[in-house]
Amino acid sequence: xxxxxxxxxxxxxxxxxxxxxxxxxxxxxxxxxxxxxxxxxxxxxxxxxxxxxxxxxxxxxxxxxxxxxxxxxxxxxxxxxxxxxxxxxxxxxxxxxxxxxxxxxxxxxxxxxxxxxxxxxxxxxxxxxxxxxxxxxxxxxxxxxxxxxxxxxxxxxxxxxxxxxxxxxxxxxxxxxxxxxxxxxxxxxxxxxxxxxxxxxxxxxxxxxxxxxxxxxxxxxxxxxxxxxxxxxxxxxxxxxxxxxxxxxxxxxxxxxxxxxxxxxxxxxxxxxxxxxxxxxxxxxxxxxxxxxxxxxxxxxxxxxxxxxxxxxxxxxxxxxxxxxxxxxxxxxxxxxxxxxxxxxxxxxxxxxxxxxxxxxxxxxxxxxxxxxxxxxxxxxxxxxxxxxxxxxxxxxxxxxxxxxxxxxxxxxxxxxxxxxxxxxxxxxxxxxxxxxxxxxxxx
Ligand SMILES: Nc1ncnc2c1ncn2[C@@H]1O[C@H](COP(=O)(O)OP(=O)(O)OP(=O)(O)O)[C@@H](O)[C@H]1O
Numbered sequence: 116x117x118x119x120x121x122x123x124x125x126x127x128x129x130x131x132x133x134x135x136x137x138x139x140x141x142x143x144x145x146x147x148x149x150x151x152x153x154x155x156x157x158x159x160x161x162x163x164x165x166x167x168x169x170x171x172x173x174x175x176x177x178x179x180x181x182x183x184x185x186x187x188x189x190x191x192x193x194x195x196x197x198x199x200x201x202x203x204x205x206x207x208x209x210x211x212x213x214x215x216x217x218x219x220x221x222x223x224x225x226x227x228x229x230x231x232x233x234x235x236x237x238x239x240x241x242x243x244x245x246x247x248x249x250x251x252x253x254x255x256x257x258x259x260x261x262x263x264x265x266x267x268x269x270x271x272x273x274x275x276x277x278x279x280x281x282x283x284x285x286x287x288x289x290x291x292x293x294x295x296x297x298x299x300x301x302x303x304x305x306x307x308x309x310x311x312x313x314x315x316x317x318x319x320x321x322x323x324x325x326x327x328x329x330x331x332x333x334x335x336x337x338x339x340x341x342x343x344x345x346x347x348x349x350x351x352x353x354x355x356x357x358x359x360x361x362x363x364x365x366x367x368x369x370x371x372x373x374x375x376x377x378x379x380x381x382x383x384x385x386x387x388x389x390x391x392x393x394x395x396x397x398x399x400x401x402x403x404x405x406x407x408x409x410x411x412x413x414x415x416x417x418x419x420x421x422x423x424x425x426x427x428x429x430x431x432x433x434x435x436x437x438x439x440x441x442x443x444x445x446x447x448x449x450x451x452x453x454x455x456x457x458x459x460x461x462x463x464x465x466x467x468x469x470x471x472x473x474x475x476x477x478x479x480x481x482x483x484x485x486x487x488x489x490x491x492x493x494x495x496x497x498x499x500x501x502x503x504x505x506x507x508x509x510x511x512x513x514x515x516x517x518x519x520x521x522x523x524x525x526x527x528x529x530x531x532x533x534x535x536x537x538x539x540x541x542x543x544x545x546x547x548x549x550x551x552x553x554x555x556x557x558x559x
Contacts, residue, residue, distance in 0.1 A: 136325070136326045137251045137254060137326050140220065140326050141251070141449050142456075143355075144254070146456050146457060147220060147221035150196050150221060150223060151221035152380070155380060156377075157197050157218075157375060157376070158374075159374070160373065160376075161373050162212070162373050169201075169204035170204060173194055174192070183230065183269060186233075186267050186268050186269065189264075189267060190226075197218075197223075198218045198227065202227045206228070207234055211235070213350045213351065213370060214351050214369070214374075215351075215369050215372040215374050216352070216353050216375040217354050217355070217356070217357045217376045217377070218375075218377035219356075225257075225261050225322070229265050231351065232262065232318050232320065233272060236292045238269070239271075240292065241292075242289065243289050243291060243292060243312070244293070244315065244316060245293045245316070245317070245318040246294050246311070246313075246318070246320070246344075247294070247319075247320040247321075247322060248296060248340065249295065249296070249297060249322050250297070250298075250322075250330055254322070254326070255276060256278075258322060259274060259276055259295050272293065274294070275293070277294050277296025279299075279300060283310050285310075288310065289304070289310045289311055298327070298340065301340055306339075313344050316348050318348065318349045319344055319348050319350050319351065320352075321337060321351070323355070324352050324353065324365060324368075325354045325356045327364075334364060350369040351369070352365050352368055382504050384504065384539055384541055387507050387518070387519050388516065388519070388557060389541065389543040390519070390520050390546040391520070391523050391532055391543050391544070392523065392546050392548050400488060400524060401432055402548075403548040406549065407486075407520065407548060407554055408436075410551045412558070413483065414465070415459070415465050415466075415467075416465070416466050416484040416486060417485050417486070417506070418467065418468045418488050419470070419487050419488060419489065420489050421471070421489035423446070423470055425489065427442065430442040439465055440464060440468055441459045441467045441468070442468050443468070443469040443470070444469075445470060455467075467482075471502060483518065485507050485517065485518070486522070487521045487522060488522050489528075490503070490521055490522075490532060491531075492531055497531070498532075498535045500534075500535060500539070506519075507519040
């Protein structure tokens with residue numbers, strides 16, 4: 116029953132859409148087919164500050180089993196990612212060290228602990244030695260896939276999934292050395308059904324800790340599992356974000372940890388030209404948008420709308436005008452959304468119309484223009500500055516100059532715009548979209 120919330124769809128409540136954190140996380144996993152770029156430095160906090168700080172630049176230095184090194188290279192990995200440089204030596208050290216690691220999605224965490232689990236397993240022993248818990252069924256499957264790929268040349272090591280629907284009889288002993296699953300089922304297998312002997316676990320991984328604690332009941336189940344493990348069991352915890360609540364949870368689950376953090380790339384408005392356009396309704400906003408498209412060349416644009424209805428309408432209008440439009444909408448499954456984002460990334464569509472909930476947490480870096488067809492606001496109707504920065508901040512990354520246009524159609528939206536100006540202490544200039552010459556100027 117604890118897995119009910121683990122569906123990858125979205126829930127609709129009145130006019131708002133409550134996004135499942137797990138769905139976002141899954142979406143990020145699916146669309147990150149390669150490492151995310153980062154120029155930030157890894158922060159390392161060692162439990163024992165006197166022991167030397169190892170970091171590796173190659174996989175060879177880790178003295179992995181031949182079978183695993185082959186597996187790593189077969190996945191196209193040439194060298195460890197930033198976080199792996201530090202995390203892998205700690206995870207593979209003798210005696211084993213505990214680790215709490217935080218870095219955004221796509222930086223190589225899953226690959227790191229998959230490798231650690233595979234390295235620690237003794238294939239001659241036919242019982243479960245490594246246990247990994249994930250917040251949802253889908254996330255567990257996704258992680259399992261990575262372990263399977265990496266262990267491709269190491270077929271003696273077997274993997275089992277402790278997820279709903281996978282029914283096993285009480286008292287039977289699991290022979291698979293690695294088990295990955297959701298907290299409820301894993302807890303059942305360890306306690307009620309006694310399929311796994313928790314005392315024989317030597318590596319425990321808790322993945323997506325931030326998503327985990329957002330789900331009712333998962334936190335307690337995770338702690339109950341952890342309490343059954345032997346003291347010398349290696350404990351590893353991973354999270355994409357690190358709020359206080361995650362931190363408190365991590366400290367309960369991982370005793371004496373080493374800590375590794377990799378900050379997100381800063382988002383900035385410094386390299387972005389920001390404008391606003393005055394309109395009276397959504398039809399006028401659409402006309403203004405067409406005028407902008409008529410005056411300047413736009414490689415790729417993202418257009419944000421407040422509701423699903425507006426997004427659908429706008430996508431249809433743009434299509435009528437001959438644009439090739441991609442639409443991200445709330446009723447789509449994670450897989451459908453991943454496919455839309457992938458197509459947009461490949462440049463198959465030049466315009467992406469989306470509501471905010473659908474696009475949160477997604478990095479599409481090649482966008483040159485962002486249009487706020489509706490301004491971002493919180494549930495009280497105030498400016499949502501963080502979302503504004505996240506929408507716009509992506510256009511000016513990696514040395515490119517971005518362009519952002521805000522559509523204003525009421526006193527309220529003007530008010531939000533003013534709040535945003537105040538918050539970032541940057542003036543947003545007015546643009547007259549009836550004046551083609553003026554629009555042309557902004558693209559220079
Ligand atoms: N050392 C590496 N070299 C090249 N690619 C890598 C390396 N490590 C991981 N990758 C690839 O980068 C992508 C992201 O890695 P991974 O899934 O491990 O990151 P993550 O931090 O766990 O993110 P998420 O939580 O979203 O899964 C994957 O496609 C993975 O195959």
